[in-house]
Amino acid sequence: MPDPNRVMADAEALLQRVSPEGRRLAQRARQRRRRALMKALGRAIAASVVIILAAIAVGFVFPIGQMGFLAALIALAIAWVAIFAMSHEPEETAQSLAVSDITLLPQKTEAWLQRQRPALPAPAQRLADGIGLKLEALAPQLINLDPREPAAAEVRKLLATELPELIDGYTRVPVGLRTDDRHGVAPDKQLIEALGVVDSELARMSADLATGDLQKLATQGRYLELKYKDDQSL
Template identity: 65%
Template structure:
């Protein structure tokens, strides 16, 4: 009997390690994409600031040519307008905080990006192996986003994607974070909450890969009708 338990334990550990190996490079790739997005956002903000400055300078010059010298007060007004326009550009360019309620209200093409941002905000509350899986999921969301841009939101397939990203995945993370930290590593019903979370995130990771493959092949019927379940769900007390 002891040998049988040992075999099951070793098999479970091997499956767990296989999942982690599959996503070991995801964090680096996700960090690279995050840097690229930040640089692109900074470039857009800088471009808008330059355009605003050019418009204000052009307006000041036009005033001087058509009406007369702008004078000291006009120069001060132009400087204030320039500062205000730059503040407005920076404010608009800032990435807004995403909460679970916002995910449910997101348009389908925006849902992967917003889900990814929400997941990144949850990283600090997760164990390191789960963080690796969250990073892998983030990469798949980056791949899924352009595919959803052309998907009719009225399609049953769209409802399946929305259910996973806006409901099931947030429920999984929130269920885990409600478990007291002192209980997350303790075995309950044969599996600790930490391990439950890792296994469930592995299911989500695989499911997103399947969804992306189905969308790429145009097989919307398969995406909409294939049975899909998260193997591990959480209640408030962390049990399945």
């Protein structure tokens, strides 16, 4: 007989995948991939034109023959493979987030968080989707933010340090212990509560940036004071 708890968890996960937030984030990911593909296609076509024109120019000087024609085809193939290979965005890691430009950090953090999503319990997945949408709204607000401002350091600390540490700490807990509350609060519940804090912090940061109150943003932060002790805690 199927485990009722497992069935409910699977159903909740399915509902989450078709939630408005989940659909919007998935659509944004598809749009990013489509833009990258079109940009690579444009570069490949431009490279092809250059190679063909170069082959024609050489042909005016001396006949290139079959070997020259074959060399041009090989150059075209190499150019296309290289351009499309370079267009593939590398997966973000906690280390790459730490060194990202502040203006790109929300987008990179959103992409990283979506890859961690399958490892999270369903309620945490909903929070992760909400955080993703807040990151989307935060991105344009950081374009004119001086990275030397204390406010920028506050944003970087939350997105590139505290959030990755939170998720990484949770995923290190064995699956069988994530709902175990014998030693206090279960890791699943800890994660959900902590992601709720992150969600609230992002809303506060966005509001402070919208009003231009950088000093408030820099001094009013509430940090995630999470301690990773053993396998039964985050």
